[in-house]
Amino acid sequence: MDLGFLLQALIPSWNSAYLLLGFFAYLAIAGSIVPGKIVPGVVLADGTRLHYRCNGLVSLLLLVALLGISAKMGFVSPTAISERGLELLSTTFIFSFLVTLALYFAGCKSRSKGSSLKPHITGNLIHDWWFGIQLNPQFMGIDLKFFFVRAGMMGWLLINLSVLAKSIQDGTLSKSMILFQLFCALYILDYFVHEEYMTSTWDIIAERLGFMLVFGDLVWIPFTFSIQGWWLLANEVELTPAAIIANCLVFLIGYMVFRGANKQKHVFKKNSKAPIWGKPPKVIGGKLLASGYWGIARHCNYLGDLLLALSFSLPCGISSPVPYFYPIYLLILLIWRERRDESRCAEKYKEIWSEYEKLVPWRILPYVY
Secondary structure (H helix, E strand, O other): OOOOHHHHHOOHHHHHHHHHHHHHHHHHHHHHHHHOOEEEEOOOOOOOEEEEOOOOHHHHHHHHHHHHHHHHHHOOOOOOOHOOOOHHHHHHHHHHHHHHHHHHHHHHOOOOOOOOOOOOOOOOHHHHHHOOOOOOOEOOEEEEEEEHHHHHHHHHHHHHHHHHHHHHHHHHOHHHHHHHHHHHHHHHHHHHHHHHHHHHHHHHOOOOOOHHHHHHHHHHHHHHOOOOHHHHHHHHOOOOOHHHHHHHHHHHHHHHHHHHHHHHHHHHHHOOOEEEEEEEEEOOOEEEOOHHHHHHOHHHHHHHHHHHHHHHHHHHHHOOOOOHHHHHHHHHHHHHHHHHHHHHHHHHHHHHHHHHHHHHHOOOOOOOO
């Protein structure tokens, strides 16, 4: 791609800003009024807990239906996102930067003593802006951390669907594109079916909201996780029946491990005596689950996530490393995150964690790592 064209395409436009703000406005309204299960979050250090309205699945399906009807009536173009992808990328990046600056200054001014809004200031501006100051900042009653995660996952699906529409319009729809779209759609829909599990993840319960999370949710997830679709628009790949079957197996195994491990952990946090694979759970020190997937590897859910990421890229073949950016990046990220988790858990649980390490020696992949 010509460098001049690329730079020109990256220039934000008012149209891309309107698309982004319209998307956020819909999510804010739908998140507040669409019926959904109210899920209590984990108990915070001060004894309080937040409550989350988990209506993401209905909100997403309603949004897709509204966009489909609008496209059918000619009000919007189904290829609007795919035709201005780089514009939206730069616009979303600028939005993320401005929002996190606002979060930084709001956090510095906060005088709250509660766990959610109490400022954690190191004095290092870059560090505090990057990692955030407050745990659960809110805007007009909206929990921003939960809101941005939801926006990123929905944005990923909308980008994919627009790329699919562009592929159909250009007459380049292939088995590879269908497979990629199918796997991603199933993964995203499953995420929202089990949205309440997100309320007990490390990002929600422990990470403060700064540029790292906002950029990750709004820019990194939707725009890098969809690279395979963009690549397939410009490259033709012919998959053999054996390759299709193998790809499906990678997806199914990845899904089984990823969803199974996360479900076991979520259920354990709600009820530490709930059976795991039909047997009473083995618990270390009354706190750490060492049964099921968590008795196989200390971060077995990461293995499932990596297999799923690989399944999104395999439909692109092996002629280029570009479609494999996501699984390669995810491997690096998860190893880094696993190291951070291990360090925090060792400090928090002390001898209990040492006992867990002896019982479950493998970090992510048994007998390898």
